[in-house]
Amino acid sequence: MTDTKITLKESEIPTRWYNVQADMPEPLEPYLNPGTKEPVTPEDLQPIFPGALIEQEVSRDRWVTIPEEVRDIYKTWRPSPLYRAKNLEEELETPAKIFYKWEGVSPPGSHKPNTSVAQAYYNREAGIERLATETGAGQWGSALSYAGTHFDLDISVYMVKVSYEQKPYRRIMMETWGAEVTPSPSEKTQAGRKLLERDPDTTGSLGIAISEAVEDAATRDDTNYSLGSVLNHVALHQTVIGLEAKKQLDKVGEYPDVVYGNVGGGSNFAGIAFPFVNDRFDGEDVEIVCCEPTACPTLTKGLFRYDFGDTAMMTPLMPMYTLGHDFVPPAIHAGGLRYHGDSPLVSKLYHDGHLSAEAFYQNPVFEAAELFAHTEGHIVAPEAAHAVKGGIDQAKRCARTGEEKTILIGNSGHGHFDLAAYDEYHQGNLVDYEYPEELVKESMEKLPEV
Amino acid sequence: MTDTKITLKESEIPTRWYNVQADMPEPLEPYLNPGTKEPVTPEDLQPIFPGALIEQEVSRDRWVTIPEEVRDIYKTWRPSPLYRAKNLEEELETPAKIFYKWEGVSPPGSHKPNTSVAQAYYNREAGIERLATETGAGQWGSALSYAGTHFDLDISVYMVKVSYEQKPYRRIMMETWGAEVTPSPSEKTQAGRKLLERDPDTTGSLGIAISEAVEDAATRDDTNYSLGSVLNHVALHQTVIGLEAKKQLDKVGEYPDVVYGNVGGGSNFAGIAFPFVNDRFDGEDVEIVCCEPTACPTLTKGLFRYDFGDTAMMTPLMPMYTLGHDFVPPAIHAGGLRYHGDSPLVSKLYHDGHLSAEAFYQNPVFEAAELFAHTEGHIVAPEAAHAVKGGIDQAKRCARTGEEKTILIGNSGHGHFDLAAYDEYHQGNLVDYEYPEELVKESMEKLPEV
Numbered sequence: 001m002t003d004t005k006i007t008l009k010e011s012e013i014p015t016r017w018y019n020v021q022a023d024m025p026e027p028l029e030p031y032l033n034p035g036t037k038e039p040v041t042p043e044d045l046q047p048i049f050p051g052a053l054i055e056q057e058v059s060r061d062r063w064v065t066i067p068e069e070v071r072d073i074y075k076t077w078r079p080s081p082l083y084r085a086k087n088l089e090e091e092l093e094t095p096a097k098i099f100y101k102w103e104g105v106s107p108p109g110s111h112k113p114n115t116s117v118a119q120a121y122y123n124r125e126a127g128i129e130r131l132a133t134e135t136g137a138g139q140w141g142s143a144l145s146y147a148g149t150h151f152d153l154d155i156s157v158y159m160v161k162v163s164y165e166q167k168p169y170r171r172i173m174m175e176t177w178g179a180e181v182t183p184s185p186s187e188k189t190q191a192g193r194k195l196l197e198r199d200p201d202t203t204g205s206l207g208i209a210i211s212e213a214v215e216d217a218a219t220r221d222d223t224n225y226s227l228g229s230v231l232n233h234v235a236l237h238q239t240v241i242g243l244e245a246k247k248q249l250d251k252v253g254e255y256p257d258v259v260y261g262n263v264g265g266g267s268n269f270a271g272i273a274f275p276f277v278n279d280r281f282d283g284e285d286v287e288i289v290c291c292e293p294t295a296c297p298t299l300t301k302g303l304f305r306y307d308f309g310d311t312a313m314m315t316p317l318m319p320m321y322t323l324g325h326d327f328v329p330p331a332i333h334a335g336g337l338r339y340h341g342d343s344p345l346v347s348k349l350y351h352d353g354h355l356s357a358e359a360f361y362q363n364p365v366f367e368a369a370e371l372f373a374h375t376e377g378h379i380v381a382p383e384a385a386h387a388v389k390g391g392i393d394q395a396k397r398c399a400r401t402g403e404e405k406t407i408l409i410g411n412s413g414h415g416h417f418d419l420a421a422y423d424e425y426h427q428g429n430l431v432d433y434e435y436p437e438e439l440v441k442e443s444m445e446k447l448p449e450v
Numbered sequence: 451m452t453d454t455k456i457t458l459k460e461s462e463i464p465t466r467w468y469n470v471q472a473d474m475p476e477p478l479e480p481y482l483n484p485g486t487k488e489p490v491t492p493e494d495l496q497p498i499f500p501g502a503l504i505e506q507e508v509s510r511d512r513w514v515t516i517p518e519e520v521r522d523i524y525k526t527w528r529p530s531p532l533y534r535a536k537n538l539e540e541e542l543e544t545p546a547k548i549f550y551k552w553e554g555v556s557p558p559g560s561h562k563p564n565t566s567v568a569q570a571y572y573n574r575e576a577g578i579e580r581l582a583t584e585t586g587a588g589q590w591g592s593a594l595s596y597a598g599t600h601f602d603l604d605i606s607v608y609m610v611k612v613s614y615e616q617k618p619y620r621r622i623m624m625e626t627w628g629a630e631v632t633p634s635p636s637e638k639t640q641a642g643r644k645l646l647e648r649d650p651d652t653t654g655s656l657g658i659a660i661s662e663a664v665e666d667a668a669t670r671d672d673t674n675y676s677l678g679s680v681l682n683h684v685a686l687h688q689t690v691i692g693l694e695a696k697k698q699l700d701k702v703g704e705y706p707d708v709v710y711g712n713v714g715g716g717s718n719f720a721g722i723a724f725p726f727v728n729d730r731f732d733g734e735d736v737e738i739v740c741c742e743p744t745a746c747p748t749l750t751k752g753l754f755r756y757d758f759g760d761t762a763m764m765t766p767l768m769p770m771y772t773l774g775h776d777f778v779p780p781a782i783h784a785g786g787l788r789y790h791g792d793s794p795l796v797s798k799l800y801h802d803g804h805l806s807a808e809a810f811y812q813n814p815v816f817e818a819a820e821l822f823a824h825t826e827g828h829i830v831a832p833e834a835a836h837a838v839k840g841g842i843d844q845a846k847r848c849a850r851t852g853e854e855k856t857i858l859i860g861n862s863g864h865g866h867f868d869l870a871a872y873d874e875y876h877q878g879n880l881v882d883y884e885y886p887e888e889l890v891k892e893s894m895e896k897l898p899e900v
């Protein structure tokens with residue numbers, strides 16, 4: 001009988017990250033300067049990123065060595081456990097085998113520190129003393145705050161004002177790790193002051209918080225900017241998840257027929273999926289499914305275009321699936337899945353047919369999460385619940401067809417700070433929102449020509 | 451070099467709990483019926499507890515086999531990791547070695563499910579379909595709710611009204627695992643109705659919540675009562691913690707010179723400590739320290755007497771250290787350490803000189819917790835922070851004296867639902883309260899004569 005948790009020794013934590021850019025049949029299109037429409041150069045990025053991360057962003061080396069100091073901090077929670085979801089299988093009366101990789105064991109409670117620790121390390125190595133970033137509900141801000149303590153970096157987090165006021169727990173978590181948390185928009189930046197002058201009562205947005213963090217980093221020599229998803233180097237750092245999962249499955253003689261991961265900006269998905277994408281390139285027959293909300297259906301309804309990474313149109317243009325940078329996310333509870341775009345790498349791989357995608361309504365997603373809590377015990381984040389929903393649906397199909405598939409779910413984190421969302425679900429207050437196709441078309445017309 | 455985490459295989463989860471009653475030089479005095487002052491009989495307890503747990507309460511067998519079904523559920527989070535606190539050691543520049551056993555990995559986030567799962571199992575085996583219990587801030591209620599899902603038991607939790615209203619997250623967690631949570635006092639019980647008639651605006655207390663849960667259990671055939679601390683069978687189930695810790699230390703060739711655990715009702719302390727108490731009885735030179743708040747200094751200022759387990763004077767009389775059952779705890783943030791008494795077993799062992807005790811002020815406890823968060827990453831519960839404080843103080847003494855002691859800290863859980871307390875600490879709002887000796891004396895005069 002398989003153990004409930006398939007574990008690895010600390011010595012089995014991967015020593016290298018996997019760079020999917022090395023193996024993509026078609027290379028990624030370059031980021032473009034929105035003014036000149038010319039490819040962005042490393043020099044363009046130097047004011048806000050350290051050289052090592054800029055190199056990783058465009059590297060085509062297959063393997064990137066994980067610095068020993070980073071691996072040492074990973075050991076606080078890595079290798080993360082891979083679970084055989086025996087109780088869930090039994091409840092579903094499915095012949096499928098369900099495994100899930102559980103990133104909820106990290107101190108900030110999600111997969112995010114896999115990259116925040118790496119980013120903090122490279123910035124410290126480059127002589128940077130301070131990092132600025134933005135955060136919505138606080139998941140990424142707390143991961144970077146956690147990383148900052150280990151490298152004696154000051155962390156400055158611009159937190160969307162409405163979350164700052166309504167979700168104090170994540171703020172306090174960041175402050176406990178020593179970060180300075182500023183409700184955004186703030187008086188600290190030109191971007192913030194300008195907006196406050198125009199609209200003193202604004203509750204903020206991720207777009208304006210990004211603008212403030214980038215300005216903070218660009219205008220101070222000791223400060224860089226740090227981003228928690230979307231970019232290639234972020235996806236790279238997360239591959240430690242999938243690399244471990246492969247080793248763990250291998251220990252019990254298993255290989256997945258199908259892999260589920262939720263996609264917001266794409267970093268969690270890249271983490272669980274890219275090592276299996278590598279196998280697909282080598283001819284392995286593995287299906288890899290992006291799980292997203294119907295309320296923000298970037299892959300299933302968006303288009304593959306050049307678009308800005310932010311609503312304020314400050315970033316380079318990136319080739320990605322997008323709903324349009326002016327997309328206003330409905331108030332669904334999977335805060336991390338409300339981004340208008342997707343990681344260029346995930347987008348490209350999906351566009352070229354290496355990935356598939358499914359979108360789920362909110363209520364069935366919480367129903368799946370609750371079934372998971374009742375059987376496997378863990379109360380997962382609403383984001384992670386999308387992948388759980390994908391896996392459960394597959395297992396149910398197997399129950400009908402008799403197929404004995406092996407299912408792998410990337411389970412990105414716990415829902416301890418999302419319990420209000422579970423309460424809304426229990427009260428029957430969640431709306432099953434579907435983003436209308438017409439709005440996508442309208443938004444596409446506003447995209448810059450390249 | 452030692453790993454950061456010393457882990458065990460699932461097959462190394464202990465197969466038996468350790469019963470310290472087998473080895474105590476002097477047996478525990480019996481519980482007394484408060485009316486007759488005669489020892490409580492098993493029959494007295496049958497309306498609310500299953501036979502197996504009543505047997506464990508008085509058993510003097512050294513080892514009690516852990517049922518296979520219970521061990522299977524333990525595997526969701528056990529064996530829990532033992533950490534070598536390398537970063538903390540470095541920060542303190544201490545020659546001491548610091549290890550901590552981390553129970554925060556369980557789905558409810560603390561050590562509590564070690565016993566809730568066992569209690570749910572024995573009740574289900576006895577044909578019970580429903581369990582009633584009380585909870586303050588919600589730690590125990592969520593552990594029992596979690597256990598209930600695994601044995602198809604309905605769980606009814608009476609939650610102190612002020613917590614029900616002010617701390618919704620724990621309530622929602624319980625409801626997500628399917629429990630029914632009732633703010634106490636309620637209209638559901640005679641005890642609740644009586645109190646509401648007298649004082650309709652009461653915010654409740656643990657005392658009245660206990661009364662309601664016991665009444666619920668005593669008046670329904672399908673329902674038993676479940677208690678999360680204090681009693682001998684609860685302490686027994688928790689010993690899985692210390693038994694694992696011993697194996698883990700053994701793997702790296704270590705044995706503690708001193709063990710720290712926080713004491714509220716005593717179950718967490720029993721868990722980490724009793725297996726080492728066993729070694730003391732066998733002549734091992736290990737110091738074992740109870741850590742408690744100065745605001746509720748049960749061991750350091752209370753007296754060893756027969757007292758009621760609850761403020762409502764409904765329970766049997768128990769031989770224990772107590773501040774008096776009319777003790778009104780000051781509003782400190784370590785909610786689990788505000789109990790007026792202590793486990794009779796912990797009390798007896800302390801009284802007979804096998805344990806020592808230290809009391810700590812609130813602010814230095816949070817200072818220690820914050821240092822721990824900055825070095826080891828984990829944000830611990832305020833209760834657990836007391837043991838962390840004890841361990842850090844010891845390590846600092848070693849830094850001064852040069853002693854190379856091995857320190858073991860029982861770290862009972864995470865503080866994800868206690869972040870408001872950290873915020874109060876950051877704001878400088880925490881009071882370093884010391885419970886006055888005179889009040890203890892006054893309370894002692896009200897104790898029943900036996």
